[in-house]
Amino acid sequence: MSRKPADVDRRSWALSxxxxxxxRARADHPAIICxxxxxxxxxxxxxxxxxxxxxxxxxxxPGSRIAFLGKESEFYYDLLYACAKSSMVLVPINWRLTxxxxxxxxxxxxxxxxxxxxxxxxxxxxxxxxxxxLRTVVAADGPAGPGGGxxxxxxxxxxxxxxxxxxPDTPVAQLYTSGTTGLPKGVVLAQRSFFAxxxxxxxxxxxxxxxxxxxxxxxxxxxxxxGGLWWATQGxxxxxxxVAMRMFVSKDAVSIIRRQGITTACVVPAMLQMMLAxxxxxxxxxxxxxxxxxxxxxxxxxxxxxxxxxxxxDFAQIYGLTETGNTAVCLPPSSHVPGCPQLKAxxxxxxxxxxxxIDEAGTPVPVATIGEICIKTPARMIEYWxxxxxxxxxxxxxxxxxxxxGYLDQDGYLYICDRIKDMIIVAGENVYPAEIENALAKHQAxxxxxVIGVPDERWGEAIYAFVxxxxxxxxxxxxxxxxxxxHIAAFKMPARFCFVEQIPRNPSGKILRRVLxxxxxxxxxxxx
Numbered sequence: 025m026s027r028k029p030a031d032v033d034r035r036s037w038a039l040s041x042x043x044x045x046x047x048r049a050r051a052d053h054p055a056i057i058c059x060x061x062x063x064x065x066x067x068x069x070x071x072x073x074x075x076x077x078x079x080x081x082x083x084x085x086p087g088s089r090i091a092f093l094g095k096e097s098e099f100y101y102d103l104l105y106a107c108a109k110s111s112m113v114l115v116p117i118n119w120r121l122t123x124x125x126x127x128x129x130x131x132x133x134x135x136x137x138x139x140x141x142x143x144x145x146x147x148x149x150x151x152x153x154x155x156x157x158l159r160t161v162v163a164a165d166g167p168a169g170p171g172g173g174x175x176x177x178x179x180x181x182x183x184x185x186x187x188x189x190x191x192p193d194t195p196v197a198q199l200y201t202s203g204t205t206g207l208p209k210g211v212v213l214a215q216r217s218f219f220a221x222x223x224x225x226x227x228x229x230x231x232x233x234x235x236x237x238x239x240x241x242x243x244x245x246x247x248x249x250x251g252g253l254w255w256a257t258q259g260x261x262x263x264x265x266x267v268a269m270r271m272f273v274s275k276d277a278v279s280i281i282r283r284q285g286i287t288t289a290c291v292v293p294a295m296l297q298m299m300l301a302x303x304x305x306x307x308x309x310x311x312x313x314x315x316x317x318x319x320x321x322x323x324x325x326x327x328x329x330x331x332x333x334x335x336x337x338d339f340a341q342i343y344g345l346t347e348t349g350n351t352a353v354c355l356p357p358s359s360h361v362p363g364c365p366q367l368k369a370x371x372x373x374x375x376x377x378x379x380x381x382i383d384e385a386g387t388p389v390p391v392a393t394i395g396e397i398c399i400k401t402p403a404r405m406i407e408y409w410x411x412x413x414x415x416x417x418x419x420x421x422x423x424x425x426x427x428x429x430g431y432l433d434q435d436g437y438l439y440i441c442d443r444i445k446d447m448i449i450v451a452g453e454n455v456y457p458a459e460i461e462n463a464l465a466k467h468q469a470x471x472x473x474x475v476i477g478v479p480d481e482r483w484g485e486a487i488y489a490f491v492x493x494x495x496x497x498x499x500x501x502x503x504x505x506x507x508x509x510x511h512i513a514a515f516k517m518p519a520r521f522c523f524v525e526q527i528p529r530n531p532s533g534k535i536l537r538r539v540l541x542x543x544x545x546x547x548x549x550x551x552x
Contacts, residue, residue, distance in 0.1 A: 037191075037192035037215050037216045037218075037219040038108065038189045038190075038191075038192070038215050039104070039105060039108035039189070039196065039215060039218060039257065039260075039261075040105060040108045040109045040186075040189040041189075042260060042261045042263070043055075043065065043068060043069050043072065043105050043260065044069060044185065045263075046065040046069075046260075046263040047065050047066045047068075047069035047070075049263070050065050050263050051064065051065060051066035052064050052065075052066065053065055053263065053265065054265045055067070055068045055101075055260065055265065055266065056068065056098050056101055056265075056266045056267075056268060057265065057266070057267045057268070057284070058096065058097050058098050058267075058268040058270065059270065061098060062098075063098050063102075065263065068098075068101070068102065068105065069105075070183040071102050071183075072102050072103075072104075072105035072106045072109060073106075073109065073182070073183045073184065073185060073186060074178050074181040074182070074183050075102055075103060075105075075106035075178050075181075076105075076106040076107075076109040076110040076186050076188075077178075077181040077182055077186070078106075078177060078178035078181045079106060079107075079110055079112060079137065080110060081181065082136075082137060082159070082160055083159075084110075084112060084136055084137060085110075085111075085112075086110070086111035086112065086188065086190070086194075087111065087112070087113065087195070088112045088113070088136050088137070089112070089113050089115050089133045089134055089135045089136060089198065090103065090106075090107055090112050090113065090114055090115065090135065090136070090137050090138075090139070091114075091115040091116075091117055091129070091130060091133065091135035091137070091138040091139070092114065092115070092116050092117065092138070092139050092140075092248075093117045093119055093126065093138060093139070093140040093141065093144050093148065094119060094139070094140060094141030094144065094164055095119060095141065095246075095270045095271050096243060096246060096247060096252075096268040096269060096270050096271065097141075097164065097268065097270065098268070099139065099164050099165075099174055100116070100247050101247075101256065101260070101266075101268075103139055104196075104197075104247075104253075104257075107196060107197075108189055108196050108215065109185075109186045109188060109189050110186060110188050110189075111188050111189060111190045111194055113195045113196060113197065113198050113212070114196065114197050114198070115129065115133045115135050115197075115198045115199075115200075115210070116197070116199065116247055116248035116253070117129050117130075117200070117248060118200070118246070118248045118249075118531060119141070119144060119248075120531060123147050123150060123151060125208070126147065126148075126151065127151045127154070127155070128207055128208065129200050129208065129210075130151065130155055130158060131154075131155060131157075132207075132208075132210060132409065132410070133198055133210055133409065134157045135155075135157065135158055136157055136158065136159050136160070137158075137159065137160040137161075137162065138158060138160070138161050138162070139162050139164055139174060140161060140162070140163060140164065141163075141164045142163055142164065142166050142173075145161075145163060148161060162174050162177045189215075190215070191215070192214060192215050192216040192219075193214045193215070193216060193406070194214060194215050195212050195213065195214055195406055196213065196214065196215050196218075197212075197213045197217075197253060198210045198211065198212050198213070198409055199211050199213065199248065199249070199250050199253065199346050200248075201346055209408045209409070209411055209414060210408060210409030210410075210411075211250075211346045211347055211405045211408060211409075212405060212406040212407050212408070212409050213250075213346075213349055213403075213405055213406065214406055216349075216402060216403065217254075217349030217350075217403040217404075217405070218254060218257040218258075218261070218349070218403075219261070219403075220349065220376075220377075220401065220402040220403035221233070221350075221351055221352075221374050221377075221403060222258060222261060224374040224375045224376045224377065225374060225375075227375060227376075228374075228375040230356070230374075230375070232340055232354045232356040232357070232374075233258070233315075233317055233340055233342075233351075233354065234315070235258070235259070235262035235264055235288075236264075236287070237263070237264070238264075238287070239259075239262070239264040239265070239287045239288055240264065240265045240266075240267055240284055240285055240286050240287050240288075240312075241255070241256075241259040241264055241265070241266050241267065241286070241287070241288050241289065241290075242267050242269070242277070242280065242281065242284075242286045242288070242289035242290075243255065243256050243259075243266055243267065243268040243269060243290075244269055244272045244277060244289060244290065244291050244295055245272075245290055245291065245292065245320070245531075245532065246271070246272075246531050248531070249320075249531055249532045250344075250345075250346040250349070250350045251290065251292075251319060251320055251342075251350055251532060252290075253350075254349070254350035254351065255290040255317070255350075256268075267280060267284050267286060272295055274295065274298035274299045274301070274302055275302055277295070277299055278299050278302050278305055278309050278310075281309065281310060281312065281313065282308075282309050282310075282311075282312075285312045286312055286313060287312055287313060287314050287315070288313070288314060288315045288316070288317070289313065289316050289317070290316075290317040290318070290319075290342075291316060291317075291318050292318065292319065292320035292321055292532055292533030293318055293320070293321055293323040293324075293327060293533060294321070294472075294529060294533040295533070296316075296318065296323075296327060296331050296335075297327055297471070297472070300327075300330055300331070300334055300335075301471075305334075306334075307334055307335070307336055310334070310335045310336065310337065313335060313336075313337040314337050314338060315337055315338040315339070315340065315357070316331070316335065316337055316338070316339050316340075317339075317340045317341075317342055318339065318340075318341055318342070319341055319342035319343055319344070319351065320532040320533045320534065321529075321532070321533045321534045321535070323341070324461070324462045324465035324466070325367070325368070325462060325465075325466065326465050326466050327465065328360075328367070329362075332360060332362075338357035338360070339357060339360040340354055340355065340356055340357055340360075341354065341355035341360075341370060341371055342354050342355075342371070343370040343371060343438070343440065344399070344401075345399075345424065345426055345428075346405070347404065347405045347418060347419070347424050347426075348399050348401050348403060348404055348405070348424050348426075349401065349403030349404060349405065350403070351374075352373060352374065352377050352379075352399045352401045352403070353370050353371045353372060353373050353374075353377075353379070353399075353438050354371040354372070354374060355367075355369055355370060355371030355372075355437075356371070359371075366433075366435075366437050368439065369433070369437040369438060369439050370430070370437075370438045370439065370440045371437065371438060372435075372436050372437050372438065373399075373436075373438075376401075376402065377399065377400065377401045377402075378399070378400040378401075379397065379398070379399055379400075379432060379436075379438055380397075380398045380400075380423070381393070381394075381395040381396065381397055381398070381430065381431055381432055382395050382396050382398055383395050383396075389431075391431075391432055391433060391434050392431055392432075392433060392434075393431055394429055394430065394431045394441055394454075395429070395430075395431070396425060396426065396427065396428070396429060396444060397426045397428045397429070397430045397438065397440075398423045398424065398425050398426065399423065399424045399426060400422050400423050400424070401424070404419065404422070404424050405419065405424070407419070427443060427444050427445065428440060428441075428442070428443055428444065429441040429442050429443065429444045429447060429456065440458070441456040441458060441459070442456035442457055442458045442459075446476075446537055447477075448475075448476070448477030448485050448487060449477070449484055449485055450477075450480075450483050450484065450485055450486065450487065450515055450516075451483045451484065451515070453515050455477075455487060455515070455516050457474070457475035457476065457537070459512065459516065460473075460475045460487065460489065460508070460512060460516055460518065461473045461474060461475050463508055463511040463512050464489065464491065464504065464508070466507075466511065467499065467504065467507050468494075468497070469493050469494055469497035469498065469499040470491055470492070470493060470494070470497075470499070470504075471492045471493060471494045472491075472492045472527055473489055473490060473491045473492070473527070474489070474490045474527045474535045474537065474540060475487060475488070475489050475490075475518065476488050476490075476537050476540050476541050476544075477541075478520075478541070478544040478545075479544060479545065480519070486519040486520070487516065487517065487518040487519055488518060488519065488520050488522065488540075488544070489504075489518035489520070489521050489522070490521075490522050490523075490524050490527060490540060491504070491521055491522070491523050491524070492523075492524060492525065492526060492527060493523065501520075501521040504518075504521060505517060505518075528540065
């Protein structure tokens with residue numbers, strides 16, 4: 025089961041409590057390593073105290089939004105714990121976004137201070153005059169060391185502890201959804217969102233996701249994504265060493281796992297695929313790994329089989345949303361064995377978390393019937409920031425309506441079919457792209473695939489498949505059709521195949537179907 029932080033009041037559910045406790049109990053233990061730099065738990069505690077006091081010295085207070093624009097670094101987590109200690113709210117921004125998207129997040133969140141890496145300073149300079157609420161911009165220090173930026177800004181502030189962290193329902197992070205449709209929405213998460221699953225596993229004595237004192241955890245998913253932020257906080261909660269990658273590069277990830285002796289990691293399936301595709305990679309490269317947690321997008325059976333065979337450690341799959349505070353469902357290691365009937369499932373809910381599947385009228389559907397997945401979890405979001413109507417549509421009572429389509433089996437295991445909005449309707453038949461993509465991935469020549477619905481005058485929609493082939497492999501549309509004929513029903517067969525070099529994905533690994541769909545639907549008022 026999870027390793028409990030020393031001297032932490034389990035009822036407090038405050039991020040500051042765990043850092044404070046580890047600063048006492050494991051003062052010299054490395055808390056975070058990034059490239060050739062590291063902070064121990066005592067250093068992270070002191071530095072985040074100093075940062076919190078510097079925020080207060082700016083005239084900011086509880087509820088103030090503090091933005092971060094940059095790649096992974098120790099500065100990001102210093103700022104996270106400073107916000108937790110001062111009851112301010114961290115707003116991490118995806119550094120891959122366009123200037124217009126960054127402008128939207130800064131404007132929508134009413135961010136009053138921005139910590140920004142130097143390579144993005146020019147972008148911020150173009151926006152700042154139009155952002156009257158953004159009173160302070162602080163540059164992060166570059167690889168050469170202190171240079172008048174973040175470290176200089178907070179220098180001289182006291183390192184004494186603060187007591188402004190609020191209770192379990194105090195907001196601590198505001199994460200913006202990926203924005204596959206419309207403008208991104210700010211999901212406000214409370215302190216409790218980062219403790220609920222840990223405590224559920226502890227109370228039930230389950231080791232689905234567990235920690236050991238000597239663990240080294242690899243942070244590959246960026247912290248502006250709920251999966252990355254949640255995973256990092258779980259490592260800090262447990263008092264282990266977290267190794268942050270500035271950005272995911274598969275070759276570097278394999279090297280870090282081997283060189284640092286990484287024991288556990290959280291990844292998206294695309295990362296696993298890229299690491300296994302690195303030239304010369306062997307099982308020995310992953311020898312220190314004892315557990316890999318994956319999620320964020322569906323994994324094909326063929327990729328999972330390769331992972332189990334080559335990496336050779338325990339695997340756990342997680343499913344959840346930003347709105348649910350990340351994971352709410354887990355497929356534990358015990359189910360990751362060949363022939364296990366639940367291997368195609370997303371998993372089952374953690375203790376204390378409930379699932380239901382409903383139809384369009386909101387009525388629960390029978391077992392094995394596809395509908396919308398709803399989740400009741402103590403880690404759920406507080407709200408969509410300043411969007412009461414959108415909040416009311418997603419958070420109904422204590423239930424998060426996910427917008428995902430799936431079904432429950434008789435044992436309570438959840439199976440994900442697809443996003444409801446991505447469903448393709450062919451002559452009145454519902455088709456879920458993930459099923460076709462998984463079937464295509466089983467072909468020996470196919471590296472990955474993405475399926476969308478395109479307009480069709482006869483059938484309403486036709487199925488269009490984008491296919492990436494493996495290096496050196498060739499395959500024809502006819503060969504793929506013959507292969508699929510033994511795996512899926514005829515009405516699910518793609519009408520066309522398009523061979524491409526890569527599939528567009530967001531940073532969490534989810535396929536950006538909107539990017540693929542737009543050119544086919546651009547001249548139509550209705551997009552379905």
